[in-house]
Amino acid sequence: MAIDWFPLWLSLRVAAISTLIAAIGGVVIAYLLANRRFRGKEAIDAAISLPLVLPPTVLGYYLLVLLGREGALGKLYESIFGQPLVFTWQAAVVAALLHSAPLLVKYARAALESVDHSYERAARTLGASEFKVFLRVTLPLVRKPILAAVALAFARSLGDFGITIMLAGNIPGRTQTVAVAIYDAVEAGKGDLARTLVIAISALALLILWLANKLEPHKS
């Protein structure tokens, strides 16, 4: 039996793009949460963490309302790109992002809060702008835990099922990611295909977690 590897390939591509967006946006948000004082900070943190606990179908519903063809953001997207967002692989990216970014923000905030502030203060007294302090001092100091958080976010974006199926659907060869394809294969009684994809995704996830663990600082 010929195995269709498209779902795995799509999942990797979706995870890579969503992780890139999550890494840049998430670290900036985590920096603001860790270093700035403003009203409603913890409320924002809670809102960002919400996707970690809500059922995926609830999240998918919210996204459909917002990004669907009748949703405000959905209309905006359609007017810019000339096609609707829902039921495209880009929608799978949005789903993966929502699934993984909260985790990254949580880990990155913890890492940034653990930085010894004397380094950042020293840089400021030497005249370095806040941007330069962040880029040249703070980020290098938390390089490893941030990379570990990025790896975890990547592993997590590989595994979304609920939000993806509601927002991107299950179109073989177009929006069918690994998690969706496995469900589909089991439903259709294709045991071999399901087994192969399950083993492949498990091995991949294990490898990423092992890498992330190696990056985390360990107390010996």
Add this chain to the structure above:
Amino acid sequence: MIQARLRKFLSAGPDSAAFTLDIDLQTSAGVTVLFGPSGAGKTLTLDCIAGFNKPAEGRIAIDDTVLFDAAAAINFTPQDRRCGYVFQNYALFPHMTLRQNLQFAAERLPRLERHRRVGEIMDRFQLNEVAGRKPHELSGGQKQRTSIARALLAAPRILLLDEPSIGLDIPLKAELYAAIRQVRADFGTPVLLVTHDLNECFELAEHMVVMCNGTIAQSGPPLKILDQPSTAEVAALLGAYNLLPVEIRTLDPGNKTSRVRFQEWDLAGPYLPGRFRGDRVTLYIRPDQLTATARDTKATSNAIPATLLRATELPNSVRLEFTNGLRVETPRGEFSKSSNNKDWTIHFPPEAIRVL
């Protein structure tokens, strides 16, 4: 010239009591030392000057530049204050080499000048040979000098040092003091240093500021403060004073003398201006100003008998503690002559007697 008038209230936290900082610091000395116990507000004062902490009220100015003025809503960022800061842990960027640490500080200089200035300062602080090393590969003294050199490269208005000698052994302290004197001699940058080490004050301070519970208890040249502490609190901070409750028995302004009574003994001292007969005051005298001799039958004036409780060897002397709480520091040779003796006489030189 540094002027810092600061008020800041910190409410009680989970592991700290409420605290109020309220000081008016003025100094134009080359090296000013903030001296006081932990929790006196010394580091908070440095942090307010450097701009890490915002006072509720007050004004901070260095020479003609106002860095902070609550009334005029002036509050420079740490970047614009140009206050060099040497942290307790030196805060050398661990992911950069020594040279990169210095270059980081020189980036505000014109491009052509950077290289020359970094080279120059490495020469001056003997850092050339280790320029390629990361901070964790440097010795304690090298880290210290790098930290000071890095702060100086940014051409600071003032150099602030937060307990720089804490945890250093004696040779390293000597190196640090040499480096700080070099800052004064070669760069002319005023230095404000925080410590709770009295020897360090005498080693470095032209002007000493004693802080206690968020306020300035006394300030002036270190010798003068040691000679005339303004309150019992300051005397206790300077350590090792004998503090005795006495009653003033006579005052003779003509002969510039006085007599005070401690328990059942009369002691002669200098005239005590501003005091009255019958006042109960605290006499203070340093252990090294007292002398102790093995007791003999001869009656001596200005001396009281005491029984030896314990003798402790110090690097340069012996400290004797007596049953009545008096402490005397005496040269080792003097003591060894009669070290088995229990009964002693303690002599009070009249001119050394001071009261609070």
